[in-house]
Structure formats: structure tokens, C-alpha cells
Amino acid sequence: MTTFRGANCGLGAKPVCSVFTDTGSNATEGSGGVEMRYEAPETMKAAVALLASDEHGRVLAGGTDLLVQLRADTIEPSLVVDIKKIDEMCAITRENGGFRIGAAVTGAELGEHEAFKSVWPGVVEALELIGSTQIQGRATMGGNLCNASPAADSVPAMIAAGAIATIEGPDGRRDVPVGEVATGPGRTSLRAGELVASFLFPEQAPRTGDAYLRFIPRTEMDIAVVGAGVCLTLDDSDVCVAAKVSLGAVAARALAPEAAAKALIGTPVDDAALAELSRAASAAAQPIDDKRGTREFRIQVTGVMARRAAETALARAKGA
């Protein structure tokens, strides 16, 4: 990835990079270039203090968005805080029957965590859709959420799963539902000095299944034109007793339309319920026309993706 080599040199200015600064004409040389401070604190407290000290500071987790933005000259931060040296941000732990996932845990690590994967296959498949194998070695859920792209793949899956974001800041720690962090393209509700530390996936009810599907014109290495996450719970007679539906890339932020969830609750998730889900999802979508697809196309395909994701979630709930 050429995307990485230039920016790494600027960030780290490590000797290992010198070979690239010589050969890569686009590399950001250490001397005489843009002045940017790079810090890699080892504690949450130090990270918060650094971020609070500089309003133009940026958090570096995997860097798969940040470094691209640096390279494209769309951002010029004076401070970059690398959070990967903070243990709790890279940890996967059990908590009250659920899972706590550090914000800097990579897609590759989560994808190999058999216990988490067996409980939340939809979340894992959403995260793993991001980029390539190489990108998966870097990309994180925390970064995916805080980059605040409306098309972020892991976000609708986390919202459907009912995940909670734990935020650390100068005023201490607070928990908010994942759906409340991103507020619009590139914008979050995080206050000065705050960062997302981890995600709590609460203990899952029995007979629950989740799934995430996105539409892209290709088969990989692309960005969602429409994304749909569904999580549903069945009772012993296969009636849906709880459901969450979340839609990505069809509004300024991921949506969680109540009507779409209600289309499933109280039904055996049969064809009629799925058709109603499809209608409700399409009705909730508020997409724009852009280079990735037309408004008309996105509205129609939102219903298709929601229905197909629900079918997979249903099969998982029954199989669980």
C-alpha cells in the first residue's frame, strides 16, 4: 500500500522508513516538511490529556482513513495521537456475559476471535468487509465509527447489535449507544479531548441472530452504496420477540428505523413480514444522488438488503 509508506514516514520518522523517503517521490520527508507532532501514549489518561491540549489533534488507530486523508492533503493536523500502545484499547474481554472490544482492535483480530464471532457473526462480517486483507490488519471499529462516514460498514451492524460506546475524556468516562456517536459526514458528538475507548456488546438473549449486508457494484474493495444490519431474537415458537434494523449509506448517518424493526416483531418472520420490512426500510431511507448511486436506486435496494440480511439473521437465530 503506497498509501501507508509516505504517511508513515511523516508520522514516525523511523529509520526503517528512510528507504522509502528516498525512493518515493510522494513521501513526506522528516526535514523541512509539514510540522506535525506524533505521540504514542501508553495510558488512556495521557491520550486524553494530549487530545485536550490541542484542538487540531487527531486520533490514529489503524490509520486506514486518517493516513489517506493526510496523503490527500484534506487534513493537516498539528498532533496525531496513536492509541495502539494503550493496552485496554487493543483488548477483547468478557464482561457480564457480554464482550468488551477495544476501539483499536483490528478487523483481523476480531475475525479470528472464535467466541465473539460465534455470538456476533454479523458484526464480524461487517467489519471484515472493510478493505482488503492488508487493510484488515489495521482497520478498527473505533476508527470506522469516529471517521463518521455515513457508509461505514461496521456501524449499522453495531447499532443492530445494541452495542454501547465507552468514551473517555477530560471529565471522565461515559457510555452512549453507538448510534449517537456519529452525527453526520465527518462529524461526531465527541467533545474536546474525548475519544472512544471501547465497545460493550451486552450479553445476548438466546435464539438471537445478526447479519449485515451491503450493496456494492463490485465484490470487494468498495464502499457501501447501501448497507443493512439486522439483529433479531425468536421465542421457542419461532416468533420474533425483539429486533433491531439499521441502515447505512442512505442518510447523513446510520439510521435505525423503528418501523422496520416493528415489521418483524411479533411475526414468524415470514414472507409477509419480510415484505413489510422491505417496504419500511425503503421508506426510511433518505439517500442522495451521488457518484456511488442514484437516490432512486438506493431506496429500492435498501429494502432488498434489509430483507436479505433479515433472512440470514433468521437462519442464524434458528441455528443458534
Add this chain to the structure above:
Amino acid sequence: MSAAEDLDYQEKPHELKWVGTNVARTDGVDKVTGRARFGADLIMSGMLFGAVLRSPHAHARINGIDTSRAEALKGVKAVVTRNDFEDQPSEMIQVGELTVNIRDVIRNVLAREKAMYDGHAVAAVAATSASIARKALKLIEVDYEVLPHVIDVVEAMKPDAPLLDEKQFTDGVDPKPDKPSNVAKRLEIKLGDVEKGFAEADVVIEREYKTRPVHQGYIEPHACVASYTEDGQGEVWCSTPGHFLVRAITSRLCGIEVSKLKVTASEIGGGFGGKNIVYLEPLALALSRKCGRPVKIAMHRSEVFRATGPTSGAHMKVKIGARRDGRITAGWAELMFQAGAFPGSPVFPAAMCAYACYDLENVLVIGYDVIANRPKTTAYRAPGAQISAFAVESAMDEMARALGIDPVDFRLMNAAKEGTKAAYGPTFGPVGQVETLKAIKNHPNYRVPLGPNQGRGVASGFWFNIGGETSVTMNVNDDGTIALTVGNPDLSGTRTSISVMAAEELGIDPERIRPAVGDTTSLGFNFISAGSRTTFAVGKATVDAARVVIGELRARAAAAWNIPVEAVVWEDGRARPASSNAGDFEPLSLEDIARDAKKTGGPIAGHVETNVSGAGPSFATEAVDVEVDPETGHIKILRFTAAQDAGRAIQPNLVEGQYQGAAVQGIGWALNEEYIYDERGRMENPGFLDYRMPVASDLPMIDAVIVEVPNPNHPYGVRGIGETSIVPVMAAVANALEDATGVRIQELPLSPPRVLKALNEKNGS
């Protein structure tokens, strides 16, 4: 011309030992280990980093450029603008299969009166680091007067369209127009009488088609290093398919003698025609001349998209007439091509190729070359032929359906063959169109049963191929190995194929031949690696050079044996007496003769400088199976079979690779690739994330079928093979889409939103 002129290619039929086998690529290890050196890989001591300031406007008059603040920035060593280059007169020069006007080339390298498109170069900077160079760009103040712009070809042709060039009057219309126009040229390809032909037709299909501009999408961005020293000597290292062309244009634009510029071609990470011109080299050389230090410039991907040669978007009308029995009576087309900011779209080859697959009596193709506020188009793999083929081969498919004839059979009934007079002029010699059609018809893929939402499409294509100026030197080393120097950068394994032909001639193992691409000081002129010419033309010159070497080797043996040279033959890498009458001598091997060369007359070499003619046109027929998701409009390519006439495959695996690569590029063009512009004429998708080329998981293995109808003008029968396989693809996919869904789409790309909309309309929802 050399002693090779009189050689007869048919003189020595023999069992082929190496031609037609697969040997390891001579560049293979370096490429897979990452050692191969590409355009941006050269480092020179004291080297500076260059960067290019580009217009943010699609069309703007440049009233002034103030570089003083940039020049004052610490670390900045030189800045160049239009004032550093003398203007050029109007003069056409050949670049690959297309011609360009040198007056336009200077303007494309650096804007003069106006910025003509988003991304057009306006100034360049050299600094001690890339970041300083980028910072300096932000300090250059350009006084732009933004003008109305036009992108779409139909819009650009309207009388009230924003005018790009007030001095341009449409060429090729009578009487000469009295008003300037964005239409640079009107041209015609004509055979027989189409009106008469349509009068004889039982069925007439008349349709309109639209294609979007697409980029060649080579993985290596343009890059070069240039150095100009105080003694007036220049050097350029760059990624190019033609370093002699880089030398010609760069020396001219920089006002230096040809002999004072040495150009070395790096390895090239793809070009597909898109590097058949210069962008950075004159800028880097001019910067170096100003500050006396070497300068490297490498484009970002976004610069490649915004500023370098895509091919045209086009609007086309096609009308085909046929009798009930399947015989085509007339073919007509009108092709309107976007040339980009300066004239020179591939509309002429598009017009010539439009009906070249068929043996027709009545053809009329009218072409328009139209300028618009987009980067100047460059060649792209069979330039223009793929675009007109999308229109003609889509209409052909509809005609086959209307007549109730299998699409392969319909094409067979009308196929071009030996003796066919093509509408663009020549009468074909032996050609392989019938054979490619039969190869598809007989292929197992053509009989695989199709499931729901699946469909099969077929189309054919044609490309001329070219020869051109070629210089080759073959030196025999003192251990009997061979140093082979050619002047054509290797885009596709051509060094290996050329070595194999030399090995076959000399009767030695190809591993004993080291092929190299020489710089511009080491050989006579070579036309660029374009038009699928390299294996054909350089191979032919190499065979000639080998035969010169063999003549000398025989002479040395004859002298040693004291017998006439006619009494010595060269077989299996050794000189031996022609018969027992000639005498009884132990054969002399290449090693034996090379070892003693010093004593027997000095170094042994063969060199050939020639203008190769006799390129063999290549036809292709392809079949594709698709599956359409009826709920999303997504097209999945299930199977793809590409049959193309190679003449003869010197290296079958390399030939297959060319067919596969061409098919994949066509699939991307068919499905998703397109330039997207905002209302101000700025490209919205200048990166691979949103300019959607296919990825590996989008594709099945492409089944390549090598058809071999030898080219009589080449010692081993080679035709060019690098291009034709892209020509039929877009039509084949559109034809398969109709087969799968009943929906005919006449506009590319066949992207999911467009397909779903068409499906909705068909279903009445």
C-alpha cells in the same frame, strides 16, 4: 538497410524447438521480487522532488501567474510556467496509432492561454522535499477567468456550445465553414452505396448508443527523473512505451538537439496506450535546466485520472440492413467522439474498424472529432475500435435476433475472409475471423446450459496492428552467448518472445540470450511499443539480425575449413559442411567460433535497421455468460471465452495473458467504469475507490483460445495480439444482458442503477 533485405522467410522450414513453447519470462524474477525498477524508482544524488500545479477549473483563461511567493519558500529551487517554453507551430506527429499536433502537445504539457480541463498542468516546482514542493504549489497565485465549459460530446457539438478554440474551423466539410466550432473534423469511410443496400434489405435495425470516457487504468502512475547539466547535456529516465518518442518530443519542447538528450526507459507498469505521449518529462527537464540538479516527478493517482489520457466518450448512431437469408446488405454509422481538450480522438480508427469484421458491399461510416473540456484523449488498447464495436456489435445482435439466426452463424454468414475488400481500403490476405467464430461455436462454454436470470452474448472485433521503424543489435559474446539489444520497452513479455525467436534461429537455448532494452544512444530509432507491433516488428528485425549473424558464423567456418561459404550450413547451433562433397570437418559450435573470433576477423554481430511492414490484422470473437440479480441490477460474469487470431503464438502463456487482460479491461468498461463530473466540470472520482475497475473476485478465469492463421509477412507467422480481445467485450456483455433479461441497454456502463432502472421499466414498476 542491412544485408538482411534479401532474406527469404520461407527459405528454411524446420521443426520448431522453442517457438510455441512456454519459457520463463526474462523479467519474471525481478518483477515478482519487487526488484524491477520502474519510473519512480531511480534515485540520483542531489535529486529534487517536483510537483505540478493543476487547474481546478474545467475552462479558464489564465490572465497571470505569480510564482514569487513559491520561489521565496526555503527549499524551492526552481519553478516553471508557460513562459519557460517557446510556443510550437501547428504540425502533426505520429504517436502510436494516433497523430497529435505538436502545438497542442506543448499546451497539454503546460497550459498557455487557457486551462482547458480540471487537472490541466499550469506550473511545476522543484524543491528539496516533496512536502516543500507541495507547499510551494499553494503559494503560486494564478489569475483565472473562469469560462463556461462543456463536457458531453453532443452538447459540445451544438452551435451555441462554449467554444474551446476560437480558431478551429471544422475540417473535412465543404464548403469550409465560416464559424469556428468544437468539431475539429468530419471524416468518412465509404464503400459501395448504402442507399442501394438498404433498399435491398428485408430488415433494418437502427439504434443510438452512448459510451462514457474511461481510463486505461495502468497501475504505475507516470513518473520520471530528468537531469540537465551545465554542458548542455540532458538525461531522462521514465516509464514509457517509447523512449525514442520521449526524446523526440522532449528535446523539441525544450529546444535542445536530439543528440543532447539521452532517454532511458524504466520497466513499465502498464500503459495500454495511455503513456504514448509525454506529460512530465519536459517539465522535469526544464526544472533541472533552471537549477542544475536532477528532478524527479511522479504523479499521484488522482493526477493520473484528472490529467492523463482517457479514451473518448462517444455518441453513435448505427443502421444495419439485412435480407431474410442472413446476408447484410448495408452498414451505416455516425460516430461522435470526444477528443478531450485538443483534437485527435480515435474516431478515425473507430470508423475504419466499425464494419471490418464483415464482408460487405455497402458501408458508410461518418465520424466527428469533437473537443471538450476533458483531458486530451490518448490511445487505449485498439483505440476507438472498442467504442464503435459496442454500437455495431450490439446492433448485429439485435439483427440476429430479428432474423432468428444464432449470433455466431449470422456473423459466419457475413464474415470477412481472404479477398474481402475492407471499407477502409485494403483487401485482406489470409485472416482468421471465420476461424475465431468457429472456435467459439465449437467451444464447450458455448453449450453450457443457462439457468434463471442467466444469458449468453457474443461479439466480434478487429484491429489492424502495425509495423514501423525498428532497430536491433545482436552481439555474439566470446563465450558464445548472445547480447540482444532492442529499442522497445517490454509491456507484455516481449523481451522473452523476441529471445525465443532468436534462439530458434540460432539453434541455441533461449537462456543463453540476454535481451535488453537499450537507451536512445545505443540503437537507431525505434517507433514506440504500440499497435501490437513489438513481437511482430522487433521479432522480425531480430530474426533478420540473427540471420546476419548466422551468415557471418558460416563465413568464419568456411574460412577455417577453406571451403566456399555456400558449402557451410548452420544447424542446431553449429556450422557443418553442407554435404560430404564439401569436405569432412568436425562441426564448429557457436562457442567454438566465438572463442576464436578475435583471430578470425573480430567481433561477430548482426544489426538491422528497418521500417517493418506487413503487419497482420487480428480478429477476435468472444462469448460471455452473465447472471443478473433482478433485485439490484448487478451483473455477475459467469464465464468468458476469448478467441483471437494470433497468427502464431510464440509464447502461448503470454498470448493467453494478453487475451485475458484485454477481456478484463473490457469487462470493467462494460460494467462500472466511467468518469463522473460535477456541475463545474471537475472529476468526482479520481481514484480506484470510485473509479470502479474490476477486482479479481469480480471475475471468472477468462478462457483464452488461441487461433492460429499465420501472417505470411512474418518469419514465424506472428500477428499482433495485444489489443483485439478488448474490442468485442462491451457489446458481448450488453448482448448477454439482453439474453438474460430481455432488456437492451444502449448506454455504458451497465452499472446496477442503470440496469435496475431498465428492469423496472420493463416490469412496469
